[in-house]
Amino acid sequence: xxxxxxxxxxxxxxxAKVVYKDEQVIAFEDIKPQAPVHIIIIPRTHIETxxxxxxxxxxxxxxxFEVSKRIATDKNILEKGYRLVINCREDGGQxxxxxxxxxxxxxxxxxxxx
Amino acid sequence: xxxxxxxxxxxxxxxAKVVYKDEQVIAFEDIKPQAPVHIIIIPRTHIETxxxxxxxxxxxxxxxFEVSKRIATDKNILEKGYRLVINCREDGGQxxxxxxxxxxxxxxxxxxxx
Numbered sequence: 550x551x552x553x554x555x556x557x558x559x560x561x562x563x564x565a566k567v568v569y570k571d572e573q574v575i576a577f578e579d580i581k582p583q584a585p586v587h588i589i590i591i592p593r594t595h596i597e598t599x600x601x602x603x604x605x606x607x608x609x610x611x612x613x614f615e616v617s618k619r620i621a622t623d624k625n626i627l628e629k630g631y632r633l634v635i636n637c638r639e640d641g642g643q644x645x646x647x648x649x650x651x652x653x654x655x656x657x658x659x660x661x662x663x
Numbered sequence: 664x665x666x667x668x669x670x671x672x673x674x675x676x677x678x679a680k681v682v683y684k685d686e687q688v689i690a691f692e693d694i695k696p697q698a699p700v701h702i703i704i705i706p707r708t709h710i711e712t713x714x715x716x717x718x719x720x721x722x723x724x725x726x727x728f729e730v731s732k733r734i735a736t737d738k739n740i741l742e743k744g745y746r747l748v749i750n751c752r753e754d755g756g757q758x759x760x761x762x763x764x765x766x767x768x769x770x771x772x773x774x775x776x777x
Contacts, residue, residue, distance in 0.1 A: 583775035600732055600741055610728060611721040618714055621751075627714055630752025634776045637735075638744025642772045651776065658756045661697035662748040662765065662777040 550595040555647035559593045569620055573612045576620055576652075585655025586624045586631070590616050596648045599637045617652050626654035634662065664709040669761035673707045683734055687726045690734055690766075699769025700738045700745070704730050710762045713751045731766050740768035748776065 550556045557563040558577060565577035568588055579587040592609035596602060602610055621627040631654030636643040642663065664670045671677040672691060679691035682702055693701040706723035710716060716724055735741040745768030750757040756777065 599728065599747065600735065602728060602732075604725070604729075607725040607728075611718070611724060614713065614716060614721075614724060615718075618716075621714065626754065628752070630750070630754035630757065632751065632755040632777060633713065633749040635747040636744070636772070637746065638742070640740065640744035640768055640771050641746040642774055642776075643744065653776070654754055657754050658750070659777040660756055662756075662767070663746060663773040663775065 550647070553595055553645075553647050555589075555591050555645055555649065556595055559591065568623070569616055571612075571616075573609060574616045576616055579651065584653040584658070586626055586653065588620055588624075588652040589649050590620070590652060591647060591649045597646045598643065599635045599648050602648065613650055617650060620652060621654065624654065630654065632658040632662070664761070667709055667759075667761050669703075669705050669759055669763065670709055673705065682737070683730055685726075685730075687723060688730045690730055693765065698767040698772070700740055700767065702734055702738075702766040703763050704734070704766060705761060705763040711760045712757065713749045713762050716762065727764055731764060734766060735768065738768065744768065746772045746776070 558565045559575050567577045569576040576590040590613050634651040672679045673689050681691045683690040690704040748765040
């Protein structure tokens with residue numbers, strides 16, 4: 550998608566602090582971190598929201614969760630724990646309409662989750 | 664798992680306000696709701712944390728996300744939006760060690776997510 554910020558990060562057109570990438574998935578630091586570890590993980594495929602995922606692109610979902618484990622391991626928070634958050638559309642607080650998962654850790658996360 | 668609260672809910676041994684169930688997944692209202700819609704979705708399979716999911720049980724993950732869309736539709740929040748949250752271990756705020764996704768909606772969710 551020509552005007553999608555996250556597509557531009559995935560293509561390298563816009564720089565980001567990338568912590569992981571492969572052919573399906575790319576992960577980078579959130580520019581407004583809400584925890585000592587705050588990573589955004591996206592599929593390279595432009596899928597607008599989590600509600601647009603279906604059986605055709607479920608592989609992307611599984612890949613993203615595999616990558617979340619890998620990053621948690623790399624950041625040394627796998628055992629202490631972390632929170633995964635997906636915002637869908639307006640009430641969810643989604644700002645960029647390219648589906649993404651927030652991985653937050655390095656501190657005890659509070660409740661409610663927003 | 665004999666002593667797992669969520670396994671007991673899945674088996675019907677402990678009652679819950681079930682909003683959806685099939686052979687793989689069951690979903691029920693959170694007993695301490697943090698939003699007008701607050702549903703917990705679990706695989707029937709006892710998997711302790713999201714970090715314990717792997718390629719062998721990735722089908723459970725996809726099923727859970729499919730069910731989250733279905734419940735969002737049923738609760739009439741698909742278009743307005745919602746938030747999905749997965750707490751992993753202590754820092755994530757996980758209380759029941761049977762992997763589950765929180766689906767929250769019916770209000771604008773705030774940031775940070777806990």
